Amino acid sequence: xxxxxxxxxxxxxxxxxxxxxxxxxxxxxxxxxxxxxxxxxxxxxxxxxxxxxxxxxxxxxxxxxxxxxxxxxxxxxxxxxxxxxxxxxxxxxxxxxxxxxxxxxxxxxxxxxxxxxxxxxxxxxxxxxxxxxxxxxxxxxxxxxxxxxxxxxxxxxxxxxxxxxxxxxxxxxxxxxxxxxxxxxxxxxxxxxxxxxxxxxxxxxxxxxxxxxxxxxx
Amino acid sequence: xxxxxxxxxxxxxxxxxxxxxxxxxxxxxxxxxxxxxxxxxxxxxxxxxxxxxxxxxxxxxxxxxxxxxxxxxxxxxxxxxxxxxxxxxxxxxxxxxxxxxxxxxxxxxxxxxxxxxxxxxxxxxxxxxxxxxxxxxxxxxxxxxxxxxxxxxxxxxxxxxxxxxxxxxxxxxxxxxxxxxxxxxxxxxxxxxxxxxxxxxxxxxxxxxxxxxxxxxx
DNA sequence: ACCGTTTATTAGCCATGCCTAATCTTTTTT
DNA sequence: AAAAAAGATTAGGCATGGCTAATAAACGGT
Ligand SMILES: [Mn+2]
Ligand SMILES: [Mn+2]
Ligand SMILES: [Mn+2]
Ligand SMILES: [Mn+2]
Numbered sequence: 001x002x003x004x005x006x007x008x009x010x011x012x013x014x015x016x017x018x019x020x021x022x023x024x025x026x027x028x029x030x031x032x033x034x035x036x037x038x039x040x041x042x043x044x045x046x047x048x049x050x051x052x053x054x055x056x057x058x059x060x061x062x063x064x065x066x067x068x069x070x071x072x073x074x075x076x077x078x079x080x081x082x083x084x085x086x087x088x089x090x091x092x093x094x095x096x097x098x099x100x101x102x103x104x105x106x107x108x109x110x111x112x113x114x115x116x117x118x119x120x121x122x123x124x125x126x127x128x129x130x131x132x133x134x135x136x137x138x139x140x141x142x143x144x145x146x147x148x149x150x151x152x153x154x155x156x157x158x159x160x161x162x163x164x165x166x167x168x169x170x171x172x173x174x175x176x177x178x179x180x181x182x183x184x185x186x187x188x189x190x191x192x193x194x195x196x197x198x199x200x201x202x203x204x205x206x207x208x209x210x211x212x213x214x215x216x217x218x
Numbered sequence: 219x220x221x222x223x224x225x226x227x228x229x230x231x232x233x234x235x236x237x238x239x240x241x242x243x244x245x246x247x248x249x250x251x252x253x254x255x256x257x258x259x260x261x262x263x264x265x266x267x268x269x270x271x272x273x274x275x276x277x278x279x280x281x282x283x284x285x286x287x288x289x290x291x292x293x294x295x296x297x298x299x300x301x302x303x304x305x306x307x308x309x310x311x312x313x314x315x316x317x318x319x320x321x322x323x324x325x326x327x328x329x330x331x332x333x334x335x336x337x338x339x340x341x342x343x344x345x346x347x348x349x350x351x352x353x354x355x356x357x358x359x360x361x362x363x364x365x366x367x368x369x370x371x372x373x374x375x376x377x378x379x380x381x382x383x384x385x386x387x388x389x390x391x392x393x394x395x396x397x398x399x400x401x402x403x404x405x406x407x408x409x410x411x412x413x414x415x416x417x418x419x420x421x422x423x424x425x426x427x428x429x430x431x432x433x434x435x436x
Numbered sequence: 437a438c439c440g441t442t443t444a445t446t447a448g449c450c451a452t453g454c455c456t457a458a459t460c461t462t463t464t465t466t
Numbered sequence: 467a468a469a470a471a472a473g474a475t476t477a478g479g480c481a482t483g484g485c486t487a488a489t490a491a492a493c494g495g496t
């Protein structure tokens with residue numbers, strides 16, 4: 001059995017490996033709001049348990065076993081977020097912290113039953129895919145809104161960074177998963193972007209925001 | 219914020235105080251599957267936090283603050299059990315361990331929403347009352363089936379000891395919360411009891427079982 | 437009233453997970 | 467190429483929550 005801290009470290013490594021092919025001590029520490037030295041200690045322990053491969057000074061990767069655990073945690077996290085939003089009526093900006101705790105409840109039967117109860121959802125409230133019980137994730141071809149060009153018409157597929165501030169900002173602009181936007185103009189100066197929703201007036205999104213929106217062709 | 223271990227100790231003290239007016243180190247240790255010396259350490263810590271009153275060698279009681287916390291934990295535990303049985307379809311003999319973990323998820327909003335989602339249940343799947351958000355428990359006048367006499371007609375109100383074995387035994391006899399029984403005969407020799415359900419043939423219950431059934435007049 | 441048994445506490449140890457400060461290594465800048 | 471900066475690891479310490487063994491207190495039976 002893994003401790004909560006071990007689980008959180010594995011999940012952090014997994015998350016960082018989505019963007020780069022090695023995860024670094026400093027970034028793990030930042031994600032977990034802890035210190036680099038603590039992370040080094042934990043990486044050593046996880047390496048002994050054969051859950052990560054740690055090349056000191058050169059970063060860390062997950063073993064197959066470690067990745068399977070990470071996927072299970074991601075599954076639990078996103079499943080609980082879905083429950084909280086779809087069943088209990090939480091806002092999508094309110095669920096992250098609670099799911100961060102619930103994901104550590106250890107019971108395979110619980111997650112299987114929850115999965116059925118929720119109707120085997122494929123995506124969480126932030127548009128992120130929910131791995132199935134074998135860890136399989138449905139592949140999608142998405143890109144960041146910030147990489148789109150003038151004239152592109154796109155649908156918001158997911159919000160990649162789960163900070164409540166960003167989610168509330170999207171709420172205030174009426175944006176949600178599934179919203180369709182056309183890119184009117186991209187400003188070279190600050191990377192901001194003018195977009196127009198299907199119905200309603202165009203408005204501007206900062207690069208900070210567009211960078212965190214995953215979109216697919218509409 | 220309390221740790222999981224602190225919470226479990228407070229809950230154990232609360233549970234023991236239901237039967238006696240002081241809780242003892244040995245019994246707390248037994249309930250938590252830990253050692254008496256570990257309990258002593260924890261009681262000292264909880265006493266410093268003003269959650270218990272500990273008279274060394276003479277047992278421990280809860281302060282008002284401690285009791286409020288215990289009631290909140292009991293509320294969470296029973297609420298999650300209700301969710302697991304009523305919504306996810308778990309058997310009443312399968313939920314204790316999982317609820318033991320879920321009760322430590324700290325979020326008042328979560329429990330309030332869950333309460334509403336479940337329709338403000340007053341009792342958990344074992345017939346135990348669920349404290350309301352202020353810690354109020356609906357009082358009932360119940361007694362152990364083992365104290366009943368020949369001729370008494372009673373309704374099963376709660377199963378006081380939550381061990382899966384007992385629950386499965388009750389399942390096998392077709393007994394559940396709300397079942398009505400009449401006491402046919404009490405055998406002095408072993409304290410066993412012949413009971414007859416509303417419909418069906420009479421059968422015998424050992425004292426071990428009747429001791430753990432809380433009943434009310436039918 | 438005493439003695440043995442039960443129960444509780446204390447003393448001392450250990451693993452875990454965190455920290456700061458000191459010491460590498462690697463990378464970047466000059 | 468050397469110096470500086472950034473990043474990582476190691477060394478050493480601390481709080482938590484366990485444990486066993488030793489000791490102390492309370493209780494029950496004679
Ligand atoms: Mn977590
Ligand atoms: Mn999410
Ligand atoms: Mn618990
Ligand atoms: Mn219960």
